[in-house]
Amino acid sequence: MERNTNGLAVAPAGFSAETWQTFARDGLLVIDDALPSATVEALRATIDDQAKNHEGNIVAGDPRFAGLIDHPAHIGYMHDVYGDMLKLLRSEYFKRAPGQVTRNDWHFDGPRLLPFQVFGDRVPLRIKIGYWLTPLPEAGMGNLVYIPGSHRWDHLPQYHTHDPHPEEKRLLVRPGAMTLMWGGLWHRVDVNSSTTTRQNLFLEYGPSWLTASDRVVSDPAWAERLPREQRIIMRAYREQNQCVKPPERDVPLYLPRAGEPDAEAGLYADHVPLSLRKRSTWLETQGLA
Ligand SMILES: [Fe+2]
Incomplete structure (x- = not known):
């Protein structure tokens, strides 16, 4: 990753107007082959080494998961939405065994x-970013079951049951696929009547002022040893108000990409520190927020 003299890097690629529109319409965006097969193999081997079938805060639990915090396959998408206040809210793996x-x-x-x-x-x-590490060619393999567009629905008659819904879909993907799921999308998990243990990873992001779901606060000493972007995205602040007003050294998280407009150019006097200025997200500058 290229850095300027202050150690800052440009945000990796994220949404296009088209992929955002699909995501906003369906509440689920599928990106095939997001991870190279060597990465898929390495992540599967790491999950195989874990004793439990499910664990949270995995980025702190095994150093081989830490690179997921700001993995370039997805972090640009998250930065497009949450900008310089991006935080990892939860990380977890799942092993869903046959007959579960x-x-x-x-x-x-x-x-x-x-x-x-x-x-x-x-x-x-x-x-919620999902990485799918085992083949899901058909239904009945512990697939994610979801209803496209249902992130706009407050209520679902089938809530808290496994009753089928006429519009439900099952996720069918190859290993290495990535999904982005809108926080409010109705979903459930299919039976696994195959012979394969479904392996996948979830990473949830939001603005830093939302509470994390798998920790109170990360160990600041651990976070301090991470690369800059990973450290910031974990938001291991001793004072929680820094999740609302981040320290100056953590702003900006990334440099703007080439050609991206600076919506705030000329709006602040020089004496206002960067951490106290608004910085519009990609979504805002595109008129999509
Ligand atoms: Fe869920």
């Missing part, structure tokens, strides 16, 4: 009593 009994029924991720959508539905407050 426990599998999630219809739900959407995040709060139910006061859902994120109450505050607006143009921009999701959480996005």
Whole structure:
């Protein structure tokens, strides 16, 4: 990764107007072959080494997962939405063995009593990245089951059951595929009547002022040893108010990409520090937020 003299790097590529429109319409965006096969193999081997079938905060639990925090296959997409206040809210792996009994029924991720959508539905407050590491060529393999467009629905009659929905779809992908899921999308997990253990990873992101889901706060000493972007994205602040007003050294997270407009050019006097200025996200500058 190329860095300027201050050690800052440009954000990796993310959404196009077209992929954003698909994501906003369906609540799920599938990107095939997002990871090279060597990376898929390495991640599978790392998951094989884990004792449990499911674990959270994996980026802190095994150093071989830490590179996922700012992996270039997805972090540009997250920066397009959450900008310089990007935070990793949760990281987890799943091994869903053949014949598994426990599998999630219809739900959407995040709060139910006061859902994120109450505050607006143009921009999701959480996005879940999924990496699919084993083949999912057909149904009945522990697939993600989802209803396209249902991230706009407050209610689903099938909630908390495995009753089929007429518009449900199953995720069918090759190893190395990536999914982006809008926080409010209704989904469940299919039976696994195959002979394959489904292996996948989830990484959830949002603005730093949202609470994390798999930790109170990361160990600041651990975070300090991470590369700059990973350290920032973990937001291991001793004072939680820094999740609202980040320290000056953590702004900006990334440099703007070539040709991207600076929506705030000329709007601030020189004496206002970068950490106290608004910096529009890609989504805002495209008029999509
Ligand atoms: Fe879920």
